[in-house]
Amino acid sequence: MSVLHDVPTQQSPAPAVTPPPPSPRLVAAVVRGQRIAVPCPSWCVVDHSAENLADLPDLSHYGRRISLAVPQFSGDPELVLIAYMAQWPWATDEHEGRPYVALEACDSGDVTELGKRTGRAFADRALAHLAAFAALVDQLPEESA
Numbered sequence: 642m643s644v645l646h647d648v649p650t651q652q653s654p655a656p657a658v659t660p661p662p663p664s665p666r667l668v669a670a671v672v673r674g675q676r677i678a679v680p681c682p683s684w685c686v687v688d689h690s691a692e693n694l695a696d697l698p699d700l701s702h703y704g705r706r707i708s709l710a711v712p713q714f715s716g717d718p719e720l721v722l723i724a725y726m727a728q729w730p731w732a733t734d735e736h737e738g739r740p741y742v743a744l745e746a747c748d749s750g751d752v753t754e755l756g757k758r759t760g761r762a763f764a765d766r767a768l769a770h771l772a773a774f775a776a777l778v779d780q781l782p783e784e785s786a
């Protein structure tokens with residue numbers, strides 16, 4: 642009588658494959674009345690063909706806005722933490738043409754620009770605040786249905 646044992650099959654490790662970087666999406670833009678193709682990030686929602694820019698450095702990319710509706714005692718909820726991706730590819734400011742996250746505390750027009758490190762630091766503080774808020778709510782007695 643022979644006994645068959647489950648012997649794990651040897652598999653050679655899958656070869657490491659690094660995908661090529663995504664090719665930039667090319668879209669039509671209008672500069673001084675001339676249609677040209679420009680790279681546009683996948684998160685951009687701007688219809689560049691609907692603009693007629695004076696110069697190519699005036700071109701900017703903006704993403705979809707997100708916000709948090711906060712209930713108020715009177716009136717409609719207030720939208721806070723309004724944020725979106727943004728990029729001015731030819732800018733020479735602190736972002737040097739790189740994308741950033743634009744953040745408005747409330748709909749006041751006072752926009753700050755956050756890079757990876759400052760944006761992540763703010764997100765961590767906001768998450769801690771929401772966790773503390775949830776802990777407050779969890780102290781409430783259950784509501785009857």
Ligand SMILES: [Zn+2]
Nearest residue numbers: 681685687702
């Ligand atoms: Zn764009």
